[in-house]
Amino acid sequence: MLAYILRRLVISIFVLFLATILVFLLVAESGDPLALLRANPKIPHRVILARENLLHLNDPLYERYWIWFSHAIHGDFGNTVAGQAVRPQLVSHLLVTLRMVILATLISIVLALAVGVYAALRQGKVADHVATVTNFLFLAAPVFVVGLLLKEFVAIPINEHLNRIVFYTNGEQSPTLSGSFFSRLPDYAAHTALPTITLILVSYSSWAIYQRASILETLDSDHVRLARSKGISPRRVLMRHVFRNALIPVTTVIALDFAAILGGALITEIVFGWQGLGIWFLNGVNGLDINITLAYLLVTATFVILFNLLADIIYAFLDPRIRYD
Amino acid sequence: MRPSRRLVGVVAAIGLAAITLAACSSNNSSSSTTSSGGSTTGSVRTGGTLTMGLDENLAGFNINTSAASEYVLQEILDQVWPQPFIVNAALKPVLNTQLITSATSGGSPQAVTYVINPKAVWQDGTPITADDFIYNWQAQSGNSTYTDIGGATYDAASSSGYNQIATVTGSNPTGGAACDPGSAADRNVGLCPNGRTVTVKYTTPFADWQSLFGNLVPAHIARTVGWNTGFAGPAQTISGSWYEIQSYTANQSVVLVRNPSYWGTPGKLDKIVFQFFSDDTQEVPALQNNEVQLINPATVNTAITQSAAQVPNTTKVTVPGLEFEHLDFNEADPYLAKLPVRQAIAYGTNRQEIISHTVGEVASGIVPLGNRMFVASQPQYVNDGSQYDTVNPSKAESLLSGLGFKKASDGYFQPNYGPQSGQDLTFTIQSTSGNSTRAQTEQLFQAQMKAIGIKINIQNYDANTFFGTNLPNGTYQIAEFAWVSTPFPSGNQSIYCSYTSSSCGQNWLHYANPAEDKLLAAGSSATSASQETTDFNQADKLLWNDMATLPLYQKPQYFAWSNKYGNVIPNASTTGVPWNANLWGLKAS
Numbered sequence: 053m054l055a056y057i058l059r060r061l062v063i064s065i066f067v068l069f070l071a072t073i074l075v076f077l078l079v080a081e082s083g084d085p086l087a088l089l090r091a092n093p094k095i096p097h098r099v100i101l102a103r104e105n106l107l108h109l110n111d112p113l114y115e116r117y118w119i120w121f122s123h124a125i126h127g128d129f130g131n132t133v134a135g136q137a138v139r140p141q142l143v144s145h146l147l148v149t150l151r152m153v154i155l156a157t158l159i160s161i162v163l164a165l166a167v168g169v170y171a172a173l174r175q176g177k178v179a180d181h182v183a184t185v186t187n188f189l190f191l192a193a194p195v196f197v198v199g200l201l202l203k204e205f206v207a208i209p210i211n212e213h214l215n216r217i218v219f220y221t222n223g224e225q226s227p228t229l230s231g232s233f234f235s236r237l238p239d240y241a242a243h244t245a246l247p248t249i250t251l252i253l254v255s256y257s258s259w260a261i262y263q264r265a266s267i268l269e270t271l272d273s274d275h276v277r278l279a280r281s282k283g284i285s286p287r288r289v290l291m292r293h294v295f296r297n298a299l300i301p302v303t304t305v306i307a308l309d310f311a312a313i314l315g316g317a318l319i320t321e322i323v324f325g326w327q328g329l330g331i332w333f334l335n336g337v338n339g340l341d342i343n344i345t346l347a348y349l350l351v352t353a354t355f356v357i358l359f360n361l362l363a364d365i366i367y368a369f370l371d372p373r374i375r376y377d
Numbered sequence: 378m379r380p381s382r383r384l385v386g387v388v389a390a391i392g393l394a395a396i397t398l399a400a401c402s403s404n405n406s407s408s409s410t411t412s413s414g415g416s417t418t419g420s421v422r423t424g425g426t427l428t429m430g431l432d433e434n435l436a437g438f439n440i441n442t443s444a445a446s447e448y449v450l451q452e453i454l455d456q457v458w459p460q461p462f463i464v465n466a467a468l469k470p471v472l473n474t475q476l477i478t479s480a481t482s483g484g485s486p487q488a489v490t491y492v493i494n495p496k497a498v499w500q501d502g503t504p505i506t507a508d509d510f511i512y513n514w515q516a517q518s519g520n521s522t523y524t525d526i527g528g529a530t531y532d533a534a535s536s537s538g539y540n541q542i543a544t545v546t547g548s549n550p551t552g553g554a555a556c557d558p559g560s561a562a563d564r565n566v567g568l569c570p571n572g573r574t575v576t577v578k579y580t581t582p583f584a585d586w587q588s589l590f591g592n593l594v595p596a597h598i599a600r601t602v603g604w605n606t607g608f609a610g611p612a613q614t615i616s617g618s619w620y621e622i623q624s625y626t627a628n629q630s631v632v633l634v635r636n637p638s639y640w641g642t643p644g645k646l647d648k649i650v651f652q653f654f655s656d657d658t659q660e661v662p663a664l665q666n667n668e669v670q671l672i673n674p675a676t677v678n679t680a681i682t683q684s685a686a687q688v689p690n691t692t693k694v695t696v697p698g699l700e701f702e703h704l705d706f707n708e709a710d711p712y713l714a715k716l717p718v719r720q721a722i723a724y725g726t727n728r729q730e731i732i733s734h735t736v737g738e739v740a741s742g743i744v745p746l747g748n749r750m751f752v753a754s755q756p757q758y759v760n761d762g763s764q765y766d767t768v769n770p771s772k773a774e775s776l777l778s779g780l781g782f783k784k785a786s787d788g789y790f791q792p793n794y795g796p797q798s799g800q801d802l803t804f805t806i807q808s809t810s811g812n813s814t815r816a817q818t819e820q821l822f823q824a825q826m827k828a829i830g831i832k833i834n835i836q837n838y839d840a841n842t843f844f845g846t847n848l849p850n851g852t853y854q855i856a857e858f859a860w861v862s863t864p865f866p867s868g869n870q871s872i873y874c875s876y877t878s879s880s881c882g883q884n885w886l887h888y889a890n891p892a893e894d895k896l897l898a899a900g901s902s903a904t905s906a907s908q909e910t911t912d913f914n915q916a917d918k919l920l921w922n923d924m925a926t927l928p929l930y931q932k933p934q935y936f937a938w939s940n941k942y943g944n945v946i947p948n949a950s951t952t953g954v955p956w957n958a959n960l961w962g963l964k965a966s
Contacts, residue, residue: 087842087844099530099531099532099533103532132436134444135444136437141627203666207666221666222652225626227629227630228632322656322659323656327627327653331655338839
């Protein structure tokens, strides 16, 4: 197992290295980061020259790549077009994203497993139909629609009814917030509630559908029938023989989805004014900000590779038949 | 002036790219004054907090740098950095007498004398003196003699006006004290940096002198932390005005509180909070939820206005802005180089129909714009293009026929020369992609041109390509975009003076007319407001005669705020609505 993990790690690092070359070439050739400055004749030419030097825009491409890469592996992602360091921005936006997605993902997993199992065990009954319709409804609903509906028909009416703000619709915290962490906690919660609920609703539904299908498939398998015929209690059959096996495909989906969400729940961030990784990346692309784009792509590529690896490891724990030699 | 891209930022405060008008008072005359720094609409009480939604994040706090020159930052700094002149809601620059007790311009060569209020100090107690003016001039002069800390080139958003200054000197230190000799390190030896009277001498007349020294950067801080990147947060961005920055949370908010060192009438509100939004449309629910009490979204569309209309106890106002959409004709094209072709397009363009189907849906009373130098809400405005107010297809077709173009059986004219000889006369119009209003305009224009026998193709590009490549390189035929003006018209010079001159960098349309050059130059160096207005209006008339561009309409700005607050007065200039935020307050019950 350890050898497998190490081997996968080496391969992952190599893949990541190749990805940096590809990503750098694509981003570096995507346009002139100083195009807008050049279009403004009021900006003195010497200002633009200084900015070109700062971003190494006049160096050959391979030199630019090496400068960027050799710094990036030490955590230095260079400067933005505006001359600010990229690293603090990356950390700041990543923390925002983590705050939003970790809680949402954990709750989504629990909810998806519960709903999926419950619906599968009551296949064809009213509860199953209600759960399935609800799941597909949230799966089909665009994220921004869910977010806006929550604002319009949940948050604002509740706030108006209580005559105080229980749910905030924009931002990560109140601008004038002060005091200890625990005294700030209610404000954080009031800001986090809506985006978290939105992410839960759009995430759990697909996982619950997977979970239901997986449970049904496992329930119909030979080893489960054998277990039942041996007189093992239904609860024990469910927990030991059905649930564990049914988790395998769902684990893959959740791991990969989580890696993607860590890259930024862009639409949720926009709707609720959260400055996560997704919106940071979008602004970087729109502004042709090379170093922001590169830093984002490097980080998200790392997430995807890491969570792929993690999914494989969890596989092995869930299914002893899976061995990596 | 500059093309409209609120995301890119705007010309700082009182319009460094630009331009003057009422500003250029007659020789030795004082400027118009205000004692309060703003206007009022009613009584308000002291105390309280107002939160305003902003639609961009900040790239720094020194708005005078190219990197941080943003509209939203100007709205924040209106109340933080000293503003010798404030552009009021009537788009007129008025002297901030709490900072500058008098400002006079006159003499030959032109000299401007500012008398600083002897009580004026920065937040840290350092007096505001001639040294601040000296430093701000040097940093924005474009002169390589002056460098930032570490010998770095000063990153100035504009050198306009500052590069016409010969000297900035101080005199009359407070209390009759002797002049400080200055220091070589500070480059103010012999300039009396501690003087409270500042004399600015110009090498050539600069009509827009009132546009300079807005957002005065504290020299004593800048010399320590650096002009280019030193103003990263509240610690460096100290106040010399009504409010100081209490906190800044990147991408989230800026909180202003009263500046305890302010020497004049203090602001009414305890706090002014600016909260950032990623999406304009989310400002309305936040207004409804009382998370913000004032919004001025960059995008004005029916989705915003209709949802805001449902928010009770708020005032909603749509005002004509200083931004106007227009059609740009590239005269490098062999057909658009012909005046009758451009005139035919103008006669065939039903501007009122375009307005009705676009901005007319969110604001009433918008009419075709008849001037490029002044918008209709400015007193200097004259409709120089009234002959194009009514669409005239027959006139358009006769102009094309007059060139020898023949109308083919498909209804399109076919030129008798050039690359399209014997083919349908075809132009491509381009603009920024993702802008529904511009897309609608292009489609209407396409249909209108078809009616007069001109085929129009539509090809849009992302903003960076459009503004950064296509326009500057002249790789377009007809372009549709907006210019953002300031109350100062001299910024128009670089757009319409002959493209053959290196100083006319925004003349992307390959227009050239020596008579136009003379009128623009005369307006920019005029010594009276009336003369400046006359010169620029004559210049505009000539542009109509030459049909250099076709102005479409003035873009509206939208404001909505809670009725609990008084003295909120929309301001369509780049100063923004917080121009008088020192007077905002909760209405007295």
